[in-house]
Amino acid sequence: MINMFIWPIILSSVLLFIGLLLKFKQSSEVDVMTPFECGFDPNHNLRAPFSMRFFLVSLAFLIFDVEIALILPLPIMMFKGSFMMMFIFSFVMILLLIGAIYE
Template identity: 50%
Template sequence: MYIMSYAFTLSLTIPIIVYSLSYFLFMRSYNDRYKSSPFECGFDPYSNARIPFSTRFFLLAIIFIVFDIEVVLLMPTPLLSSNMSFMFIFYVLMMILFVGLIHEWNEGSINWIS
């Protein structure tokens, strides 16, 4: 038990020490105008590098990824076990997903055009 706690403490302290040393030894200042602007082969940039991005599209993409990953992980579960309690848990998780989908729909997060 002593070895495990020692290893845990050591595994936390070494990355903290390395991170703090690299932070303090290699500090950079980003106050320069040229460092914060995009680089195009030494020429002045033609357009603004920070194009406005639709946060509505980003939210829709995140919701799609979350629901897609959950469905992909839940699809093979009925084939893996025929236990009745396992099937009950599967149906409860599917119901939670469905309720979340209905909530997002009522909130208006899924509407593509609005």
């Protein structure tokens, strides 16, 4: 019973010690110490212009992604023979078609 507690402590201590031995020396250069995120340089102007086209494409993707998540269970529900489900499925498909044509 005591081995269940001793072995994990020994193993974690050994792994911690190996990690301390193998860690890399940190560089003191400014470029290395600054964060790098998505190719943006944080040392310059943070108020960079944003492409409205990119925003509209991402918004359209989000809308169609949510609609597809709503469509997935509908064909299974249609097999129950409900007229209402058939109507809802047809209505959602027509809305998607109109949205795709408008886009």
